[in-house]
Amino acid sequence: xxxxxxxxxxxxxxxxxxxxxxxxxxxxxxxxxxxxxxxxxxxxxxxxxxxxxxxxxxxxxxxxxxxxxxxxxxxxxxxxxxxxxxxxxxxxxxxxxxxxxxxxxxxxxxxxxxxxxxxxxxxxxxxxxxxxxxxxxxxxxxxxxxxxxxxxxxxxxxxxxxxxxxxxxxxxxxxxxxxxxxxxxxxxxxxxxxxxxxxxxxxxxxxxxxxxxxxxxxxxxxxxxxxxxxxxxxxxxxxxxxxxxxxxxxxxxxxxxxxxx
Amino acid sequence: xxxxxxxxxxxxxxxxxxxxxxxxxxxxxxxxxxxxxxxxxxxxxxxxxxxxxxxxxxxxxxxxxxxxxxxxxxxxxxxxxxxxxxxxxxxxxxxxxxxxxxxxxxxxxxxxxxxxxxxxxxxxxxxxxxxxxxxxxxxxxxxxxxxxxxxxxxxxxxxxxxxxxxxxxxxxxxxxxxxxxxxxxxxxxxxxxxxxxxxxxxxxxxxxxxxxxxxxxxxxxxxxxxxxxxxxxxxxxxxxxxxxxxxxxxxxxxxxxxxxxxxxxxxxxxxxxxxxxxxxxxxxxxxxxxxxxxxxxxxxxxxxxxxxxxxxxxxxxxxxxxxxxxxxxxxxxxxxxxxxxxxxxxxxxxxxxxxxxxxx
Amino acid sequence: xxxxxxxxxxxxxxxxxxxxxxxxxxxxxxxxxxxxxxxxxxxxxxxxxxxxxxxxxxxxxxxxxxxxxxxxxxxxxxxxxxxxxxxxxxxxxxxxxxxxxxxxxxxxxxxxxxxxxxxxxxxxxxxxxxxxxxxxxxxxxxxxxxxxxxxxxxxxxxxxxxxxxxxxxxxxxxxxxxxxxxxxxxxxxxxxxxxxxxxxxxxxxxxxxxxxxxxxxxxxxxxxxxxxxxxxxxxxxxxxxxxxxxxxxxxxxxxxxxxxxxxxxxxxxxxxxxx
Numbered sequence: 001x002x003x004x005x006x007x008x009x010x011x012x013x014x015x016x017x018x019x020x021x022x023x024x025x026x027x028x029x030x031x032x033x034x035x036x037x038x039x040x041x042x043x044x045x046x047x048x049x050x051x052x053x054x055x056x057x058x059x060x061x062x063x064x065x066x067x068x069x070x071x072x073x074x075x076x077x078x079x080x081x082x083x084x085x086x087x088x089x090x091x092x093x094x095x096x097x098x099x100x101x102x103x104x105x106x107x108x109x110x111x112x113x114x115x116x117x118x119x120x121x122x123x124x125x126x127x128x129x130x131x132x133x134x135x136x137x138x139x140x141x142x143x144x145x146x147x148x149x150x151x152x153x154x155x156x157x158x159x160x161x162x163x164x165x166x167x168x169x170x171x172x173x174x175x176x177x178x179x180x181x182x183x184x185x186x187x188x189x190x191x192x193x194x195x196x197x198x199x200x201x202x203x204x205x206x207x208x209x210x211x212x213x214x215x216x217x218x219x220x221x222x223x224x225x226x227x228x229x230x231x232x233x234x235x236x237x238x239x240x241x242x243x244x245x246x247x248x249x250x251x252x253x254x255x256x257x258x259x260x261x
Numbered sequence: 262x263x264x265x266x267x268x269x270x271x272x273x274x275x276x277x278x279x280x281x282x283x284x285x286x287x288x289x290x291x292x293x294x295x296x297x298x299x300x301x302x303x304x305x306x307x308x309x310x311x312x313x314x315x316x317x318x319x320x321x322x323x324x325x326x327x328x329x330x331x332x333x334x335x336x337x338x339x340x341x342x343x344x345x346x347x348x349x350x351x352x353x354x355x356x357x358x359x360x361x362x363x364x365x366x367x368x369x370x371x372x373x374x375x376x377x378x379x380x381x382x383x384x385x386x387x388x389x390x391x392x393x394x395x396x397x398x399x400x401x402x403x404x405x406x407x408x409x410x411x412x413x414x415x416x417x418x419x420x421x422x423x424x425x426x427x428x429x430x431x432x433x434x435x436x437x438x439x440x441x442x443x444x445x446x447x448x449x450x451x452x453x454x455x456x457x458x459x460x461x462x463x464x465x466x467x468x469x470x471x472x473x474x475x476x477x478x479x480x481x482x483x484x485x486x487x488x489x490x491x492x493x494x495x496x497x498x499x500x501x502x503x504x505x506x507x508x509x510x511x512x513x514x515x516x517x518x519x520x521x522x523x524x525x526x527x528x529x530x531x532x533x534x535x536x537x538x539x540x541x542x543x544x545x546x547x548x549x550x551x552x553x554x555x556x557x558x559x560x561x562x563x564x565x566x567x568x569x570x571x572x573x574x575x576x577x578x579x580x581x582x583x584x585x586x587x588x589x590x591x592x593x594x595x596x597x598x599x600x601x602x603x604x605x606x607x608x609x610x611x612x613x614x615x616x617x618x619x620x621x
Numbered sequence: 622x623x624x625x626x627x628x629x630x631x632x633x634x635x636x637x638x639x640x641x642x643x644x645x646x647x648x649x650x651x652x653x654x655x656x657x658x659x660x661x662x663x664x665x666x667x668x669x670x671x672x673x674x675x676x677x678x679x680x681x682x683x684x685x686x687x688x689x690x691x692x693x694x695x696x697x698x699x700x701x702x703x704x705x706x707x708x709x710x711x712x713x714x715x716x717x718x719x720x721x722x723x724x725x726x727x728x729x730x731x732x733x734x735x736x737x738x739x740x741x742x743x744x745x746x747x748x749x750x751x752x753x754x755x756x757x758x759x760x761x762x763x764x765x766x767x768x769x770x771x772x773x774x775x776x777x778x779x780x781x782x783x784x785x786x787x788x789x790x791x792x793x794x795x796x797x798x799x800x801x802x803x804x805x806x807x808x809x810x811x812x813x814x815x816x817x818x819x820x821x822x823x824x825x826x827x828x829x830x831x832x833x834x835x836x837x838x839x840x841x842x843x844x845x846x847x848x849x850x851x852x853x854x855x856x857x858x859x860x861x862x863x864x865x866x867x868x869x870x871x872x873x874x875x876x877x878x879x880x881x882x883x884x885x886x887x888x889x890x891x892x893x894x895x896x
Contacts (some may be wrong), residue, residue, distance in 0.1 A: 007704050014701055017519045017772060018719075021734030022726050024744060028737070035492045035512055036737055052698055055313075055329070077635050082632025096637070098881075105825060105881055107833030109850055111871045113857060114647030117867070119346060121650055126346045137643040140636065198724050200836065205857075209303045209347045210328030217730045222840065223485035224309045226733065234726050241725045245718050336859035343861070440844045442859075481761050481843025495741050612860045618845040620675040 022238060029231035036225055047236075050229040056217070060233065062128075063197060063213040070135035071192035077136070078143030079185055082151045083177070085144075097148075104141040109140065112205035119206065126208035134206040135199065139192035146188035150181040279401055297572050302543040303328045305338065306347040307530070310404070312563035319550050325543050334441045342367055348537040350544040355530050357443065357600035359400055360393035361450050362533065364602065367533045368399045375545035376401065378552035386569035392527060392599050400531035404566035406503035407589055407597060408444060409520040409525050411487065413513075416497035424452035424521045426498060428471070433478045437490055437499035440482035442615045443600055445472060447526045448500060457526055457598050460607040465614055472618045482619065491516060502528075504566030506586045518586040524596030529569070651874075654867035667868020676852060676869065683848040686763060687831030690770035691778075694827045695820065697771070698778035702819075706786045707778075717783075720776040732769055732840045739765055739841070761843030769837040770827075777826035785819030786812070825884055833873055849873065 033040025045173070050056060085096055089210060103111055117135050119126055154177055162172035170243075200215035207216055276367045308331040316327045330349070332338040335358040341347055343365070354362065362368050373379055394400045396506065410421055416435065417426075427436055427448070439445050447457035449468040459465060480496050487499040492512045501509075506518040532551075534544050550556060557573035567587050568574060574582060581587055603611075658664045670676055723731065738744045739760045746756040757766045789812060797807045835850035849869065856866030 007707075010700065011704060014697065014775075015719075018723050018775075019723060020738060021731045021772075022723060024734040024737055025726065025730055028734075033512070036489055038512065077639060081633040081636030084631070088633075094632075095352055096640070098885075099640055099644060102648070103481060105829055105877055105884075106648075107829060107850075107870070107873050107877060109833050109853055110651065110833060110873060110877075111647075113641065113853070113866065113870060114651045115643070116857075117650040117863070118643075118647040120344055124346075125348070133643060133881070137639070140639065194721060194724050195421075198728050202728060209305070209349055212330070214727055215729055218727055218733075219836075220308055220333070222733060223333055223483075225486075225489045226730070230730070234730055238722075238726050242723065245722065252720065334859060336861075340858060340861040407687075476845070481845055482683065483844055493740070493742055616675050616852070616860075619844075620679050620852070 006176075020147045025231050026235045026238075029228060029235045031228060031231075032223070034228060046228040046232040050232045050236075053227075055212075055230055056214075056227075056233060058213050059212045059217045060147045062211065063215075066128075066132060066135055066213060067193045067196040069191050070132055070139050070196045072198050074136045074139035074143050074192050075185060075189045078140045078188060079147050079181070081140070082144055082147040082181075083173075086148070087156075097144075100141050100144055103138045104145070108138075108201040109205075112202045115202065116205040126206060126211075128208070130206045130208065131203055131210055131211060131213075135196045138199070138202060139196060142186035142191045142195060143185075146191060147181055149186040150184035154180045299325050299540060299543065301322060301326050301328060302540050302547055303330075303349045303353070303538075304547070305330050305332060305341070305352045307331065308351060308567070310353065310530075310564055312560045314563075315551070315556055315560050318556070319547060322550070323543075323546060325540075325546065327547075329613075336442065342535050345537055346537055349535055350538040350540045351532055351547060352535060353403055353530050353532050355528050355600070356390075356393045357602045359531055359533055360602035362535075363394060363399055367536055369536045369538060369541060370398050371534055372545060373399065373549070375542065376549040376552060378549050381552050381554055381557070381570050381572040383569050383571040383574075386529065388394050389527075389599065390531065393601070394531070400533050401552070402529055402531045402569040403551070404504060404564070405527065405529040405569055406567050407520050407593075408439075408448065408525050408585075409503060409518055409586075411491055411499045411501040411506060411509060411516055413491065413494060413497050413515050414517055415515045416494070420517065420519065421498065422519060422522050423524055424448055427452075428475055428478065429499070430478065432497050435497035436475075436479050437487050437496045438473060438475070438479045438482050439487075439500045440447065440484050442611050444500070444526070445482075445615065445618075446611060447600065451521075451523045451525060451598075454523065458601045458603060460603050460610075462610070465610065469618060471612045473621050476618065476621055502566075503586055503589070504564060507565035507581075507584075520589060520593050520597070522596075524598065527594055527597035527599055529599065622790075623676040634763060638855065646723065651867045654864050655781070655871040656868075658864055667865050668871055670865060671869060671872045675847075676849070679847050679852050680849045680872070681884055682846070683832050683850065686767055686848070687770065687828055690767045690774065690831045691824055691828045693771050694775050694778040695824065698775060698782055698823065699820075701779055702782040702786050705783050717780065720779055724776070728773065729836065729840070732773065732837060735765075735769060735772065739768075760841065761845055763846060766838050766846060766848075769841045770831040770834065773837065774827040774830055777830075778823040781822045782816060782819040782825065785816045790816050820882055825880055829877060830878060832876060 015045075028036065030044070031039055032043040032045070036176075060124050085093055088096070101102060112134070115130070115137075119130050124130060158174055159176050162176045163169065167175070198215070199213075200219060203213050203216055204219065207213075212220075218226060221230065265431055269465050276319050302325050304327060306329065310331075311329075316329065319325065326349070332341070338352065338354060339361070340350065341361070342352060359368075372417050381403055386405060387397055390397055390400060390402055405504060410424075412421055412426075414420070418431070426432065427438070439448070439453065443457075446465070446468055449471050450457045450459050450464065453464070453467060453471070455461075455464045455468075459468075462501050481490070485505075487501045488505050488509055489508055490496055491501070494513070494515075501518070503518065503520075506516075509516050510518075532544075532548055534541055538544060551560070552570060553574055554570060554572035557570040559574045561573065561577065561581075565587070574588070585593070602608075655667050656663055656665070658666065671680060701756065736743075739757075740746070741756075741758065743760070747758055759768065784804040793811060793815075794807060797811050798804075833850045835848065836842065838846050838851055839846045849872075853866050853869050853873070856862045858871065
């Protein structure tokens, strides 16, 4: 009993640690004063102004587009890579996996800088595409890490059996391999999406004129004081993800209930 | 066998297709930048240094789409322009940085025929602009002001009148210092009685020692954050640009501003057009728009930095025109100096000394 | 031979291309910049400059702070992962999401929120004042930075450890208990050794970003604390000396390489343990 309450206190403490800043931000989104340092009364006005603030809406759009595109492309390239790498001999396999780990383990600042140096060296002007390339590059390793274990589990025999039974490779892939590795692909996609959404450093070094994701926009605002609309936006984003998650978690249970009846 | 061959070709194609896709996706941006269809304008300005409504009004009036980015210090802005991977049409650096950009051949001459409203700019400001742009060819003055001390009247014992207060043990952990090389050294050099454009190594070393001595007293090295922190009563004394004073006083009545008796820095931020700008005419149209007195007034009311626009100043409320924090009298200005670009060698010396201070 | 080689591996072709173009070439460029000076001649000076007092001090401080935050993360995360393992299994995904969820609030905003909480007149001190407790003054000190690191990187420690722990077969633990091991012994002889891959990848995923951050120290250190990440960032942005910045980045890479070798040693072939 004692142990259990201790455990609950511990969980609660960690929970507070994780969510205290989030609650702070939510409270700030209702602060009538423009300054972070002063409480000026309760207001909803930032939520209304948010949707009229073109710059913020634009960077929200860009952030989501970037997250989706980079996660999508990274998932395709990464999944294909896993299947190919899995067929390789041990030697090249471990070399490639080693290189794959570089962006993951390397300091973000070094990765960001190295991209910038490369784009400038090859005279590629910085813009949306350079940011996209950056994001895809740091997303692929996450996809590979999520998909690789599943590919390894799948084994070659069932795929080869399908081929022996006359299936075309594409059909065999679609029907045999894909269902097995789908959970890995999905979690790789989600992970990439989240990483891209939250990235600041790589974007900071690869972005061009007029390109601002929410992160870089916030960073440029930090110094003069964040616009309260930004708090409102993050509160909305956070709540929508939360609701989505709760729905996703509730849905299977609800289904079960219906089925049981 | 045949099937295998098909597969091989399919493989080859998909490889090539992906390669081409990725290459073109890099190349894409190049072409889109080259073929900019003259209805865009890329501006690179200090943070919160323009009324967003002014941008919207300009877009409505001209149909030009404005893309707007912000920087925090001159030093952050410079490499972006110099590297050339991003081309802006309008940038707003300060005096000494404009001089550096002119010397390094990064700026385009402005065609003043496109800016008839330029005549609204105060002659006196144009004269001081000659210090860095000797023929007034490259720059259009935008805002000017001083560097001074913002203090909280409830937290200081007596109103400070000297930079010495920044070294006063009494205010340990209550001082906000500027996080920008030239400003930090400029203040210290002035306090020591030297020119803030000093390149004498012994003077700079002396300033460095003083800054190191100050370090334990400083609560934080900040640039624009001074504003929020002073409003929130986080510190008693902060080094601040004069233009922020009105906003701070609006939010917190206890704040007051002083230009120390040793003198200070008077600065002038101007619009310039980089050489690699692709929409030069749009940039000039924007400058002409900004120089309209009513627009300059609107802009002033938002950013509260002193405007060099004479016609606009006359339209301002009396209380602003006579406010010494915004438009300081000649007696104070005569003690102030403008920053000059000191050459690469001196710049490196400043940087390395500043690094020593900051990482002590 | 050639044909089968081609047939077998073509599918990873795009990735191999991508890897060379966007992982290997950029790194080579950093090395190139790091080993040359402004006129393009070979020099070791950029790398050697790590020995100057201000750089060395920043590196030392970074090492110290990131080490501290890694240890704290580990101490916080391990019991947490054990507790989470003990909770019912079908909540699995939900628990993981509890830790990923905060990431949907922007990283900079979250860190900035800590500034609001920890400030002199911030939320925390206001609360303490109401409770008549002495105020806490940690903003703009190294402690605030450690705090920020722990807060931001804790999930990266919890998740890998949790993932390894739930894979441990309960039967192994039962067997140990049946053979007379007490819970302390079971932990040190069975559970902990089995969880080492997770611990190692957790350490990597906390240590490296802490070592190289410049954002956290900027936001919570009040600009008074210069980490090696700040120095590198400054070289690239304000001081405009990319060669020196690249040279210092190479020094950082040495630490990352050491870490990789260590990871590889403990984690043979099982790259999947990272997440």
